[in-house]
Amino acid sequence: MTEKYKTSILDHADYQKEVERLEFTKLYIKTILEASRENKQSFTENIKQAFVDLDYLDSSLSYINILTNAKFLELAGNELERLESILNKPYFSRINFKKQEDEVEEILYIGKTSLYDRENQMPIIVDWRSPIANVYYDGRLGEVSYEVNGEQREGYLSLKRQYEIEEGKLKAFHDIDLTTHDDLLQKSLSGKADNRLTEIVTTIQKEQNEVIRASLQHPIIVQGAAGSGKTTIALHRISYFLYTFGERFSRKADDSCAKQAFHRLYI
Known part of the structure; x- marks a missing residue:
C-alpha cells in the first residue's frame, strides 16, 4: 500500500467513525469474553458441588443439576472459542441497506460469526451465512432483493464497504459495487493454506456465493x-x-451432511 493511499484513507470522511466502530466492537467482545469466562468457572464449580451433594437415595435432582451445568459449560466454552477467534478481526465488510417496508436505513457489519447486543438484540455483527448477507455478495448498488425462508425481501443498497483489519487495527477500507476487490482476493488465495479458509470468506464473489448456497x-x-x-x-x-x-442434525448427522455437501461438489 502506497503512502499516498494511506493518506487518502486517513483523510476519508468516515475514517474516524470506522475506527471508533471497530474499537467499540472489540470492547464489546472483550466484555462478553470476560462474562463467559466467569460463567464457565461458575458452571464448573456447580458441577463439582453437585457431585459432592450426590445422594444415591435421591439422585435424580443432582444428576439433572450436573447435566444442566455441563450443557451450560459447553455453551460457555463454545462462546469463548467463537469470540476469541474474531477479536482481532471482528468483521470484514459493511452494507447500508434500507428494507422496502422500513423508513430507516440499516448499517450492518458482516463477519465470520454473529454477535448481538444483549440488551436490545440489535446486531453488532451479522454472520456471513445469514440471508441478508446475500445482499453483500450478490447485490450491486441500487434496488436489490434476498430470500428468507422462501420469501423475497426487497430494498435499496446504498453502500458496500470492505475492510482490511490486521491485529485489531483498521488498515484500509474500500467502497465497492461488485463484491470483491481484486487485490484482497489475490492476497487471500496466495496466503498460507491454514489461513485461506478464514480469509476467503471476505472476498467471496457472486458465482462462488451461488455455489455455496445452492440446494443439496x-x-x-x-x-x-x-x-x-x-x-x-x-x-x-x-x-x-x-x-x-x-x-x-445431531452431531453424527452433521458429519453425514458435511459429506453429502462435499460429495455433491465435483472438484
Missing part, C-alpha cells in the same frame, strides 16, 4: 484452475449448510 438436491460441477479456491468454497458450502440447518 442437485449435483454441482465446478471447474477452475489449481489454486483458484475450489476446495475452500466446498468447505464454506459445508459451513453454510451446518449454520442454516444445524438444528435439524
